[in-house]
Every structure is written in C-alpha cells, then in structure tokens.
Amino acid sequence: MAFKVNYNQQRAERNRAKQAKKDAKLREREEEVARRKAGLDPAPADTAGEPGAEAPTEHSDGTP
Known part of the structure; x- marks a missing residue:
C-alpha cells in the first residue's frame, strides 16, 4: 500500500526551496x-540585454 500524502511536509519542502533560492539570489546581489x-x-553587467544597448549595424550599401 502506498503512503498517505503529507501536504504539510510537501509545503514545508517547497517553502525551504523557495527560501534557499531567495537567499542565493540575495547573496549574489550583495557580492555584486x-x-x-x-x-x-x-x-553593471546587465547593459548587454537592454534594447538600446546594441551597436548600430550598417548595411552593405553604407546606410545605417
């Protein structure tokens, strides 16, 4: 027979994982x-992903 589902244990595991993820993210930000x-x-290293941070490209005929 299978074990009865323990929702409180599953919830506690999810909350622990969520808190660990938050702590890791906070630690990264503090290190930065x-x-x-x-x-x-x-x-800042995030400027590469911003829309206006791309270098302008020129076409083969020289127009921007």
Missing part, C-alpha cells in the same frame, strides 16, 4: 554590490 564598491566592476 561589494565588487562595484571595491571598484572591480564599475559598469
């Missing part, structure tokens, strides 16, 4: 702030 304040990474 520390690097920026130390002067090792003066520019």
Whole structure:
C-alpha cells in the first residue's frame, strides 16, 4: 500500500526551496554590490540585454 500524502511536509519542502533560492539570489546581489564598491566592476553587467544597448549595424550599401 502506498503512503498517505503529507501536504504539510510537501509545503514545508517547497517553502525551504523557495527560501534557499531567495537567499542565493540575495547573496549574489550583495557580492555584486561589494565588487562595484571595491571598484572591480564599475559598469553593471546587465547593459548587454537592454534594447538600446546594441551597436548600430550598417548595411552593405553604407546606410545605417
């Protein structure tokens, strides 16, 4: 016979996983702030994904 489902245990596991993910993300952000304040990474790394951050391309006829 299969075990009875324990919803409280499943919920606790989900909450632990969620909290661990939040803690890891917070730790990453704090490390980024520390690097920026130390002067090792003066520019944010997220500028590559922004829509206006792309380099303009020229066509073969020289027009932008």
